[in-house]
Amino acid sequence: MFAVIKTGGKQFRVAANDEITIAKLEGEPGDTVAFGNILLLTDGDKTTLDAKALGEITVAAEIVEQTRGEKVIAFKKRRRQNSKRKRGFRAELTVVRITDILTGGKQPEMKKGSTSTAALKAASTETKGKPAKAEAKAEGALDASNLSLISGIGPTIEKKLRAAGITSWNDIAAWSDEDVAKWDEELKLRGRATREEWVVQAKELLAGKPPRAKADQEELASGEDY
Numbered sequence: 001m002f003a004v005i006k007t008g009g010k011q012f013r014v015a016a017n018d019e020i021t022i023a024k025l026e027g028e029p030g031d032t033v034a035f036g037n038i039l040l041l042t043d044g045d046k047t048t049l050d051a052k053a054l055g056e057i058t059v060a061a062e063i064v065e066q067t068r069g070e071k072v073i074a075f076k077k078r079r080r081q082n083s084k085r086k087r088g089f090r091a092e093l094t095v096v097r098i099t100d101i102l103t104g105g106k107q108p109e110m111k112k113g114s115t116s117t118a119a120l121k122a123a124s125t126e127t128k129g130k131p132a133k134a135e136a137k138a139e140g141a142l143d144a145s146n147l148s149l150i151s152g153i154g155p156t157i158e159k160k161l162r163a164a165g166i167t168s169w170n171d172i173a174a175w176s177d178e179d180v181a182k183w184d185e186e187l188k189l190r191g192r193a194t195r196e197e198w199v200v201q202a203k204e205l206l207a208g209k210p211p212r213a214k215a216d217q218e219e220l221a222s223g224e225d226y
Contacts, residue, residue: 001015001016001041002014003042005038008164011039021095022096023164025094027094031111032110034060036055036058038054038057039054041054041103058102060100063095064097067095068090068092069093071089072090074087092179144206150201150202151211161187173206
């Protein structure tokens with residue numbers, strides 16, 4: 001039996017005991033992570049492609065180690081302008097070992113207290129994230145997966161972020177300066193994340209503050225400073 005999963009904007013063909021290197025997930029070695037974005041399942045001669053059936057499948061894995069990729073050098077020179085720039089980048093990666101492919105809506109047994117965060121991040125792009133979204137709406141809270149509430153993130157940029165596995169305010173709020181530079185380079189954001197203070201905005205939203213765009217509109221309407 002093997003499955004095709006999607007995480008970090010990439011697809012992987014996995015079976016039990018396979019080790020794969022993926023974009024960084026939060027967690028420590030030994031933690032359990034769950035992948036819910038299943039694109040295909042093959043069991044013997046039977047192949048499952050139905051979205052409803054795939055929604056009941058979960059791939060469980062164990063974090064082996066947190067590592068970094070090889071250094072990539074980006075060198076840019078402008079002829080006759082006395083201008084050149086050299087930058088180095090090493091991607092943050094996670095090595096995981098596939099432990100099981102669960103069907104019928106079964107969920108893996110999570111190891112250690114910190115693994116639930118890693119599992120939710122791994123499955124945040126999946127249909128299994130929808131119940132949490134519905135629960136947040138039911139409580140009248142803002143939806144943390146709505147990236148468009150961060151000023152400066154439009155439909156095109158939001159699509160890029162989700163393809164890269166960045167699907168919630170928590171992901172952006174956890175960015176370091178190195179992460180900001182990395183995503184700016186990879187997604188060609190042209191400094192927008194720094195200029196628009198995405199990390200600060202994400203933290204404000206998580207703290208319960210209203211979106212900046214909405215606050216600006218209310219301020220203009222009232223004529224008062226917030």
